[in-house]
Amino acid sequence: MRKADFYLLLSLVSAMLVGGLIGLMWGSSSSLGILPRTASGLVGIPIAPFLHGGVFHLIGNLIYLLPLAWLVAWTGKGNLLKATLIIVFVGGLLTWGLGRSAYHIGLAVWYSGFGDF
Secondary structure (H helix, E strand, O other), X not given: XXXXXXXXXXXXXXXXXXXHHHHHHHOOXXXXXXXXXXXXXXXXXXXXXXXXXXXXXXXXXXXXXXXXXXXXXXXXXXXXXXXHHHHHHHHHHHHHHHOOOOOEOOOHHHHHHHHHO
């Protein structure tokens, strides 16, 4: 794993922890997530992976994300960043277009995408 990939992974996890703390301090942050088929829901596409319904939701997601992200980083130079951007935005758009009418938050699309990578 390149140093750049390691620092990217560390930065992503840090951002998720900050998002989790914000959720704990201000209550539910799910209204910042993806709300399908609404203009405001599009804003949630890059934000939703960093929002969680609580500490256990965050930890549960990180348990899957970290080893899969580590494996993606080992596949080659810059693959972690490329895969992350594609998965988050394509997965977010699919969630926005096909998801049920409720707010969607968390890392499920992200770690599922890494698993398919």
